[in-house]
Amino acid sequence: xxxxxxxxxAHTQRIMKSLAYAHANRARFVAELxxxxxxxxxxxxxGNAGDITRCxxxxxxxxxxxxxxxVAVIATRGHPLVYxxxxxxxxxxxxxxxxxxxxxxxxxxxxxxxxxxxxxVRGEDLYGRGASxxxxxxxxxxxxxxxxxxxxxxLAVNVKCLFEGEEEIGSPNFASFLAKxxxxxxxxxxxxxxxxxxxxxxxxxxxSMRGALSLExxxxxxxxxxxxxxxxxxxxxxxxxxxxxVAGLQTSGGQIAIPxxxxxxxxxxxxxxxxxxxxxxTDRQLLGNAQTSRAWGEPxxxxxxxxxxxxxxxxxxxxxxxxxxxxxxxxxxxxxxxLNLRLVPDQDPMEIEGLVRRHIARVTPSTLRASIRSQLAAxxxxxxxxxxxxxxxxxxxxxxxxxxxxLVRSGGTNPAVTAFQEVLGxxxxxxxxxxxxxxxxxxNEKFHLPNFHKGIATSIxxxxxxxxxxx
Amino acid sequence: xxxxxxxxxAHTQRIMKSLAYAHANRARFVAELxxxxxxxxxxxxxGNAGDITRCxxxxxxxxxxxxxxxVAVIATRGHPLVYxxxxxxxxxxxxxxxxxxxxxxxxxxxxxxxxxxxxxVRGEDLYGRGASxxxxxxxxxxxxxxxxxxxxxxLAVNVKCLFEGEEEIGSPNFASFLAKxxxxxxxxxxxxxxxxxxxxxxxxxxxSMRGALSLExxxxxxxxxxxxxxxxxxxxxxxxxxxxxVAGLQTSGGQIAIPxxxxxxxxxxxxxxxxxxxxxxTDRQLLGNAQTSRAWGEPxxxxxxxxxxxxxxxxxxxxxxxxxxxxxxxxxxxxxxxLNLRLVPDQDPMEIEGLVRRHIARVTPSTLRASIRSQLAAxxxxxxxxxxxxxxxxxxxxxxxxxxxxLVRSGGTNPAVTAFQEVLGxxxxxxxxxxxxxxxxxxNEKFHLPNFHKGIATSIxxxxxxxxxxx
Numbered sequence: 005x006x007x008x009x010x011x012x013x014a015h016t017q018r019i020m021k022s023l024a025y026a027h028a029n030r031a032r033f034v035a036e037l038x039x040x041x042x043x044x045x046x047x048x049x050x051g052n053a054g055d056i057t058r059c060x061x062x063x064x065x066x067x068x069x070x071x072x073x074x075v076a077v078i079a080t081r082g083h084p085l086v087y088x089x090x091x092x093x094x095x096x097x098x099x100x101x102x103x104x105x106x107x108x109x110x111x112x113x114x115x116x117x118x119x120x121x122x123x124x125v126r127g128e129d130l131y132g133r134g135a136s137x138x139x140x141x142x143x144x145x146x147x148x149x150x151x152x153x154x155x156x157x158x159l160a161v162n163v164k165c166l167f168e169g170e171e172e173i174g175s176p177n178f179a180s181f182l183a184k185x186x187x188x189x190x191x192x193x194x195x196x197x198x199x200x201x202x203x204x205x206x207x208x209x210x211x212s213m214r215g216a217l218s219l220e221x222x223x224x225x226x227x228x229x230x231x232x233x234x235x236x237x238x239x240x241x242x243x244x245x246x247x248x249x250v251a252g253l254q255t256s257g258g259q260i261a262i263p264x265x266x267x268x269x270x271x272x273x274x275x276x277x278x279x280x281x282x283x284x285x286t287d288r289q290l291l292g293n294a295q296t297s298r299a300w301g302e303p304x305x306x307x308x309x310x311x312x313x314x315x316x317x318x319x320x321x322x323x324x325x326x327x328x329x330x331x332x333x334x335x336x337x338x339x340x341x342x343l344n345l346r347l348v349p350d351q352d353p354m355e356i357e358g359l360v361r362r363h364i365a366r367v368t369p370s371t372l373r374a375s376i377r378s379q380l381a382a383x384x385x386x387x388x389x390x391x392x393x394x395x396x397x398x399x400x401x402x403x404x405x406x407x408x409x410x411l412v413r414s415g416g417t418n419p420a421v422t423a424f425q426e427v428l429g430x431x432x433x434x435x436x437x438x439x440x441x442x443x444x445x446x447x448n449e450k451f452h453l454p455n456f457h458k459g460i461a462t463s464i465x466x467x468x469x470x471x472x473x474x475x
Numbered sequence: 476x477x478x479x480x481x482x483x484x485a486h487t488q489r490i491m492k493s494l495a496y497a498h499a500n501r502a503r504f505v506a507e508l509x510x511x512x513x514x515x516x517x518x519x520x521x522g523n524a525g526d527i528t529r530c531x532x533x534x535x536x537x538x539x540x541x542x543x544x545x546v547a548v549i550a551t552r553g554h555p556l557v558y559x560x561x562x563x564x565x566x567x568x569x570x571x572x573x574x575x576x577x578x579x580x581x582x583x584x585x586x587x588x589x590x591x592x593x594x595x596v597r598g599e600d601l602y603g604r605g606a607s608x609x610x611x612x613x614x615x616x617x618x619x620x621x622x623x624x625x626x627x628x629x630l631a632v633n634v635k636c637l638f639e640g641e642e643e644i645g646s647p648n649f650a651s652f653l654a655k656x657x658x659x660x661x662x663x664x665x666x667x668x669x670x671x672x673x674x675x676x677x678x679x680x681x682x683s684m685r686g687a688l689s690l691e692x693x694x695x696x697x698x699x700x701x702x703x704x705x706x707x708x709x710x711x712x713x714x715x716x717x718x719x720x721v722a723g724l725q726t727s728g729g730q731i732a733i734p735x736x737x738x739x740x741x742x743x744x745x746x747x748x749x750x751x752x753x754x755x756x757t758d759r760q761l762l763g764n765a766q767t768s769r770a771w772g773e774p775x776x777x778x779x780x781x782x783x784x785x786x787x788x789x790x791x792x793x794x795x796x797x798x799x800x801x802x803x804x805x806x807x808x809x810x811x812x813x814l815n816l817r818l819v820p821d822q823d824p825m826e827i828e829g830l831v832r833r834h835i836a837r838v839t840p841s842t843l844r845a846s847i848r849s850q851l852a853a854x855x856x857x858x859x860x861x862x863x864x865x866x867x868x869x870x871x872x873x874x875x876x877x878x879x880x881x882l883v884r885s886g887g888t889n890p891a892v893t894a895f896q897e898v899l900g901x902x903x904x905x906x907x908x909x910x911x912x913x914x915x916x917x918x919n920e921k922f923h924l925p926n927f928h929k930g931i932a933t934s935i936x937x938x939x940x941x942x943x944x945x946x
Contacts, residue, residue: 048802230916235765235782235886236787236886237817246718293706300710316708320714321795321796332813335789371769379801380802446700
């Protein structure tokens with residue numbers, strides 16, 4: 005069996021060399037990540053389209069330089085995708101690495117300690133919009149690939165990278181792009197790092213994500229804004245009507261009051277709920293992450309359960325009437341609310357949207373008009389925990405951290421992961437390098453740099469675990 | 476009695492000369508009004524403070540030029556007052572003319588057919604912010620004074636002009652200024668043109684106005700905006716909490732649900748309600764003014780009654796969470812609503828504010844915090860319809876229009892009129908030159924120029940009616 009030993013030795017040698025390279029290049033890797041974060045690649049704002057393109061081109065150039073092949077910036081109906089591959093391991097499995105280089109808007113700007121697109125290291129954290137979500141996590145894989153390619157001249161498996169520029173606006177073109185190009189993206193597994201660990205030194209593999217449905221509700225009344233002295237008391241105020249509708253969507257205790265809403269919500273087994281209680285974050289930890297002392301929501305469920313196995317409804321914005329300083333005595337002509345619903349298996353976004361539309365049509369008084377625009381829809385994701393790729397991810401995390409990772413449910417949504425599941429039937433290995441207090445989507449987002457470096461090591465190990473196959 | 480006849484003849488001659496002068500100078504008067512409207516004297520916006528000052532100085536210069544005495548721009552803690560007097564009629568009554576040269580903000584700007592501060596005549600209307608409210612109406616009195624002074628070298632009575640620059644922000648410094656300078660503003664009556672006629676050729680004298688209370692309600696929750704995937708379902712959303720509170724302030728049918736709110740609302744006599752029904756605007760007319768076909772509000776009251784003898788509650792603005800295009804999946808940290816209450820005799824704004832504060836403290840859940848800022852408070856105004864100055868105003872209107880004016884209640888508020896009533900005990904002659912469809916406070920505000928010219932004539936006639944005394 006000498007030959008086998010030699011192969012195993014060579015395999016281990018390659019891993020060690022890659023890890024040593026990554027270690028030796030830590031400072032440069034952070035400097036490069038700062039370059040990446042510097043692009044204000046806000047997908048929601050039309051004015052940032054140029055930044056998005058520049059960011060995609062920068063990323064493509066980077067993939068080219070580290071030795072990936074067939075690098076391309078692929079136009080879509082929206083923002084471009086960045087593609088790269090290395091397919092020189094015939095017979096080995098193919099790993100598809102997904103991430104997104106677009107970011108959330110940075111407002112409220114006045115609450116940032118340092119400008120969101122001028123990344124800066126304070127302590128062990130890199131501050132900047134997108135540092136954690138998802139540029140830092142995506143880049144850990146890129147640096148993992150570089151560490152392998154520069155030391156061994158090869159990768160342990162076949163790799164396809166697909167990096168998106170529209171995740172933060174709900175990946176509106178991603179599922180249709182995948183559906184049209186199925187054969188180009190055949191793979192055995194998709195690996196995604198766009199989730200969080202449970203805490204420092206508490207690695208986590210995510211096996212479920214909530215779905216999402218974002219709707220914009222507009223209520224209109226008089227043709228123009230009216231003087232409320234002249235007309236106050238005789239004209240229905242659309243802003244008040246909007247509040248009435250929104251108030252009625254949910255009890256103050258958190259139960260969503262749309263008829264039929266809970267019909268398809270899958271009850272989670274007692275065994276899994278026990279595992280969640282034993283291994284998952286406690287109420288206290290989650291409150292700490294949210295920087296609040298006051299819990300809220302559906303009775304009968306832990307906070308971890310409320311944010312993962314239960315659906316939720318959030319009003320993320322309301323605009324109506326006068327927004328400036330001081331009073332202005334008007335009855336506004338219109339008002340708009342943004343509604344975000346998070347869905348769980350087996351809720352279907354299209355069906356839920358129908359229920360919401362029907363409910364709102366029913367409760368809107370005849371003195372006002374309501375209309376609904378759909379902005380985002382993605383089904384929930386659930387991965388079999390016994391999947392071999394989940395096991396490979398667990399082993400990789402364990403070897404890097406010395407701690408077995410916890411299998412967790414996430415409350416977030418990744419429509420691209422939904423698409424990989426629904427269009428390509430790919431299982432997902434969701435390996436989070438973020439921390440719960442990274443303040444993604446909020447002011448002062450940061451990425452914990454030790455996690456960046458562990459992420460690179462985990463990416464290197466994961467590819468080798470996949471190559472080695474099930475033990 | 477030959478002397479008396481001569482005096483009466485001279486008196487009539489003076490009126491005729493003044494009216495002829497006003498008629499001959501119509502075009503110039505309109506051109507000057509356009510100059511006045513051109514100042515963006517928006518009192519609510521700190522950035523327009525310079526425009527306010529320039530407007531006050533322009534108005535003072537104008538009063539000086541037409542022959543008024545002791546013209547002064549008087550500094551206050553806020554925007555300046557413009558004062559002028561002519562007190563050379565010993566023994567005659569003193570008329571205090573009040574108006575305001577500040578205007579409402581002009582947004583939404585995109586709904587204006589022509590820029591709000593570039594006044595333009597289309598048809599018989601002058602379009603521009605403040606054209607009707609209140610620059611055009613104020614200026615009618617100024618041109619009336621000019622017409623008398625330039626033709627007779629004198630006025631029929633003593634006159635004090637006091638023009639304010641903070642009416643549209645609730646006259647925050649006006650009552651205290653009057654209280655500190657009572658002796659300077661002694662008079663027999665205050666005449667104010669800051670109201671509307673019932674329609675073209677339907678002159679109206681207003682004998683009551685609603686009071687006002689403007690409050691800003693802020694609801695806060697988490698320290699910063701939170702990601703709603705991570706935390707949706709376990710943190711109380713202040714924007715949803717705000718909607719719940721606002722929804723609960725009033726039934727969807729218009730009844731205000733704050734305990735004790737209606738306790739002091741004075742029931743109006745059947746006789747007066749009959750007069751209102753006979754002489755006042757119909758539901759159909761009021762709906763036409765509001766450009767809507769859908770009535771709303773308290774059952775048991777006509778639309779005229781709902782907007783005058785009944786209090787109202789209007790949410791004039793809500794700001795919370797993400798305001799931009801596309802979705803943003805946050806739980807916002809705070810949300811703000813602007814509440815405008817209109818009050819009727821004998822409601823007291825201070826008492827009502829206490830009731831609102833108590834109610835909101837009671838309904839705010841322990842998972843959120845609510846705070847209230849007071850922005851405006853003014854009691855309702857009620858003038859005795861048998862007052863001799865009201866009769867003088869009625870006669871003046873009748874002589875100008877050939878139609879007896881209707882005595883009307885207004886749904887609006889003028890805190891300065893409240894202050895004249897409460898601080899100086901002055902009766903008010905509220906002679907409106909506006910039209911119900913002038914779109915004051917909204918886009919495309921206009922002033923009907925025939926009413927400007929009739930307003931000038933009415934002002935000339937009113938001063939002479941006051942000089943002549945009760946018949």
